Amino acid sequence: MADTINLTTTTTSSTLEPVFSFLAQALTTLETTFYKLPGSAVIQRYVKSSHQNDPGRTILELILVVFAIRTLLQSRTRADRTGSHFIQFNKKEIDELVDEWAPEPLGAPLTPSEQYDLHALPIVAGQNGVKPKLVSTGKTAVNLASLNFAGLAGNEYIKERAVETLRKYGLGSCGPPGFYGTLDVHMDLERDIADFLGTEASILYSQGFSTVSSVIPAFCKRGDIIVADRGVNFAIQKGIQISRSTVRWYDHNDLESLEAVLQSIEKDRKKRRGPLTRRFIITEGIFERDGAMIDLPKIIELKYKYKYRLLLDESYSFGAVGRTGRGLTEIYNVPASKVDMLIGSCAIGLCAGGGFCAGSNIVVDHQRINGPSFVFSAAMPALLAVSASEGINIFRSTPSIFETLQENVRAARAILDKVEYITIPSHPASPLIHIQIKPAYSPAASTSNALSSPSSSSSVGTPAPLSPPPSTAGSLHPVSAAMLTPTKHTRDHHEKLLLHPEVIEAEERLLQEIVDECLSQNVMVTKAKRLRGQENVEARPGLKLAISAGLTRKEIEKAVGVVKAVCVKVLGRRK
Numbered sequence: 001m002a003d004t005i006n007l008t009t010t011t012t013s014s015t016l017e018p019v020f021s022f023l024a025q026a027l028t029t030l031e032t033t034f035y036k037l038p039g040s041a042v043i044q045r046y047v048k049s050s051h052q053n054d055p056g057r058t059i060l061e062l063i064l065v066v067f068a069i070r071t072l073l074q075s076r077t078r079a080d081r082t083g084s085h086f087i088q089f090n091k092k093e094i095d096e097l098v099d100e101w102a103p104e105p106l107g108a109p110l111t112p113s114e115q116y117d118l119h120a121l122p123i124v125a126g127q128n129g130v131k132p133k134l135v136s137t138g139k140t141a142v143n144l145a146s147l148n149f150a151g152l153a154g155n156e157y158i159k160e161r162a163v164e165t166l167r168k169y170g171l172g173s174c175g176p177p178g179f180y181g182t183l184d185v186h187m188d189l190e191r192d193i194a195d196f197l198g199t200e201a202s203i204l205y206s207q208g209f210s211t212v213s214s215v216i217p218a219f220c221k222r223g224d225i226i227v228a229d230r231g232v233n234f235a236i237q238k239g240i241q242i243s244r245s246t247v248r249w250y251d252h253n254d255l256e257s258l259e260a261v262l263q264s265i266e267k268d269r270k271k272r273r274g275p276l277t278r279r280f281i282i283t284e285g286i287f288e289r290d291g292a293m294i295d296l297p298k299i300i301e302l303k304y305k306y307k308y309r310l311l312l313d314e315s316y317s318f319g320a321v322g323r324t325g326r327g328l329t330e331i332y333n334v335p336a337s338k339v340d341m342l343i344g345s346c347a348i349g350l351c352a353g354g355g356f357c358a359g360s361n362i363v364v365d366h367q368r369i370n371g372p373s374f375v376f377s378a379a380m381p382a383l384l385a386v387s388a389s390e391g392i393n394i395f396r397s398t399p400s401i402f403e404t405l406q407e408n409v410r411a412a413r414a415i416l417d418k419v420e421y422i423t424i425p426s427h428p429a430s431p432l433i434h435i436q437i438k439p440a441y442s443p444a445a446s447t448s449n450a451l452s453s454p455s456s457s458s459s460v461g462t463p464a465p466l467s468p469p470p471s472t473a474g475s476l477h478p479v480s481a482a483m484l485t486p487t488k489h490t491r492d493h494h495e496k497l498l499l500h501p502e503v504i505e506a507e508e509r510l511l512q513e514i515v516d517e518c519l520s521q522n523v524m525v526t527k528a529k530r531l532r533g534q535e536n537v538e539a540r541p542g543l544k545l546a547i548s549a550g551l552t553r554k555e556i557e558k559a560v561g562v563v564k565a566v567c568v569k570v571l572g573r574r575k
Contacts, residue, residue, distance in 0.1 A: 129154030151550025169382035181379035211355030213239035214373035285317035291426025319349020350391035443506035
């Protein structure tokens with residue numbers, strides 16, 4: 001019996017031996033081929049360590065791999081070739097359905113106020129400057145709307161140099177900076193900006209808006225931490241959104257709130273025993289939203305204390321403040337090297353075009369490879385680069401223009417500060433002056449009465465949703481634009497209603513009336529433009545005045561006096 005069993009086993013083994021040999025050879029070939037693949041050693045180490053630490057995980061991963069392969073090979077659709085489950089239409093029915101179908105509009109139709117704003121825009125005949133000629137009236141108006149702080153727009157010498165450059169280089173650059181779009185005048189301007197600001201290097205961008213929205217995602221990535229002011233401009237908001245970093249917001253221009261957020265981040269990190277990540281503070285020098293100015297030395301102190309990098313957007317302060325127009329670093333006597341990424345606008349400060357980022361050689365060289373706008377956008381025209389370089393030369397040789405600018409700012413503020421119907425949140429030295437309606441004369445007062453009336457609750461709505469929530473410094477998302485006002489934590493009922501949609505619309509109408517009346521008296525002012533519903537936080541409507549050094553003090557006083565009289569006339573009716 002035993003001999004029979006042994007004989008049977010021997011026969012079976014001899015029968016399966018070719019199969020085992022084939023499997024062994026196949027596995028050997030497969031293993032050899034696998035080790036020839038790039039990265040196979042990494043996968044091998046991962047599988048060994050994973051199986052050693054958790055054998056059950058290996059089984060689970062094998063199941064997931066098999067499931068993934070099955071899903072990829074499986075047919076995405078199960079077509080019914082018979083067509084029994086489909087509704088059959090004849091040609092007439094198909095034509096009727098096609099005729100009835102109407103695509104959804106790409107955008108919502110313009111409201112009556114938006115249509116009026118478009119038709120009310122003044123059109124300039126000829127060159128722009130401090131006194132442009134209007135198409136509608138044929139008269140010359142004093143321009144308090146264009147961002148021509150240093151008065152470079154219309155400068156005759158810059159125009160001559162631009163014409164010379166146009167004849168030599170042509171109009172466009174015909175390519176991005178990294179693909180034959182860089183010209184010698186671009187490199188000259190980069191050196192001029194770096195030397196003027198006192199940094200190691202600088203890099204040019206061809207569009208002002210896309211400068212900061214390109215610099216931020218070039219450095220800030222997923223997992224990094226951004227601490228940003230709630231009142232930053234829309235371009236910064238877009239850059240932060242693109243970066244996909246973790247964002248913590250602090251109350252507008254409130255350094256106590258900033259330090260509280262920095263402390264909470266460090267406390268959370270120590271509690272979770274998490275690793276150090278790249279961390280950035282992002283803010284503006286002079287805020288586009290309201291003209292407020294930051295305390296740069298204090299922010300730099302917090303930057304070093306909590307080990308952050310500082311990204312400072314000086315689009316509205318470069319070429320606008322400082323003894324020679326260098327911006328906040330000059331005002332506070334702070335070396336520009338203490339700001340990791342200093343961003344400015346050649347379009348605003350130098351009346352040319354594009355923007356720049358100044359910093360160390362490492363910061364600048366990194367952007368040449370990783371800055372989206374720098375890599376993919378065509379370089380700025382040569383004539384704009386030369387115009388910007390000439391603007392810097394004028395700053396160096398004629399610093400008195402900034403003394404004139406500050407005299408004009410003080411003259412304008414001396415007139416506007418006496419108007420009882422308005423409030424000005426802008427810094428006294430800011431040539432960008434924002435004018436807002438005081439709550440007592442705002443439509444918020446009547447809206448408050450309407451909301452408190454039971455009979456109007458159905459048409460206007462209950463007051464509860466209109467009240468902004470309490471301060472949420474350090475929260476992941478901005479909550480209320482009411483935090484952008486100088487008062488920090490105390491809000492009366494009128495202030496809470498200032499961002500009600502009906503109040504915003506009513507204030508916009510009043511402000512547009514002021515703009516139209518000023519224009520009829522040959523003074524150009526503008527409302528602060530907002531993208532309602534798209535920005536992180538809503539801002540109050542307001543007028544925006546841009547004071548220029550190209551006007552004399554008497555001209556400024558006369559033009560601002562017109563603005564004052566019109567504000568008194570329009571807003572005084574609500575007294």
